Amino acid sequence: MKILVVGSGGREHALAWKLSQSPRVERIFCAPGNAGTEQVGENVPLAADDLPGLVRFARDKQIGLTVVGPDDPLANGIVDLFDAAGLRVFGPTKAAAQLESSKIFAKELMRKCRIPTAMAGSFERSDRALAFCERLPSPIVIKADGLALGKGVVVAHDCDEAATAIDAMMNQAQFGEAGRRIVVEEFLRGTECSVHALVGGTGYRMLATARDHKRAYDGDKGPNTGGMGAISPADNWTAEAQAAFDRDVMKPLVRGLMRSGIAFSGLLFPGLMMTAEGLRVLEFNCRFGDPETQAILPRLKSDLLDLLEATRNGTVQDAVPEWDERVAVTVVLASGGYPGAYKTGIPIAGLDECAALPDVQVFHAGTRREKDGTVVTAGGRVLAITALGTSATEARQRAYEAVSRVSFEGCHYRRDIALPADATNVAAQ
Ligand code: AMP
Ligand code: GLY
16 A cells, blocks of 8 residues: 655654554655655655645555644645545544644533533633633633644733733734634643544544653743653553543543534544643644654554554454553754744754664654755754663663764753653643
8 A cells, every 4th residue: 555644743754654664555655754754755745735736646646545644734624635535544524623723612522521621711802811811810821722833822820921922812813813712721730641542433542642741941941842752651641540531531522523423533632631630631632743653653563554544444442552561752852942943954963873773763853855865954843762661761761872872053852851740830830
């Protein structure tokens, strides 16, 4: 089978790498891909948001399955377009992807299904949003309704800060249409956990858990990023959490979607906060996490293509994925300045030496190969380096050893990835 992976990040390199191991995969294309995806397949110069171009390419090349990495094409209906063209694609339809593309939609569904989440209100008028803030204890969380490149959530320390964030989103159109409507919610204390589930209609199968590190700097300081590193399995996940997750989140959600006439097929990734009162859903993502995927997939022993197909066929609940029992730790190397402005085109040294280390996988994110063969930086998050070890300590040590072999001007990364999840997010406030 020929496969097309849509996207150009570390997640897409990990998906293409894992799919390339399937004996049923004949050829892999990545659109547009990066310098890593071309090691396992062929890059195609089509942007992830060029939906008609992707449909044409899949038809011309007789692609057997297209796997969509990022949220934007899903929110814009790539799956509906592929379905209409009779092309096989992995991911939710535009209607189902609203779980991620509209926080108001997600909150409303959680309310109807009684899924545990932060107490919240949804607003179309800034004066009403502000009045609601005054009734909440500080800090207060303000969220743009739509997709905002991971920047649409503000934790405001008091009502003044909340007012500034609300004004920027609703009146100054900081995030364009995405921030015209907002969610205001209570701040939850705890540690976060990323759960990935393959959902096909009424059935679902969980993948391994992971814990992401969202803030830019050590000690959970600095601005939010797409994610600076991950550990899998998550060290804050327990048997009780698993039972509560199945009972209070997945089962009611799948039923609720069905009742709303929405069939979800694809990867559902709820972001959870593990609080003293139990787990709470922070948000739903409708695609694989980045960098969680780079930590999860190196532990998957089963064929990913089989699992994606079982999801599409509605039989994924019967699949029993096998996992490497070892711990995976992923460290993200970012460009100087990320998540703010940064330079690109900087040569990266040491990639081959790093990739040759045992139990290490180098996933490319923002990279590009120049005509002379040099690999240079091409984005904010540049590389995600994963190492496996028999314990978190061993995996961490191997991951950082691997990181030390790579260098590029301005490179920054967190030194505390995978340290125990005992510090609560309150420390970051
Ligand atoms: P979201 O896009 O909703 O997951 O929010 C991005 C990040 O903001 C989350 O991963 C959390 O770190 C933080 N966050 C979101 N909602 C809350 C909340 N209600 N309480 C505390 N932190 C939150
Ligand atoms: N790492 C979080 C995300 O992919 O949304």
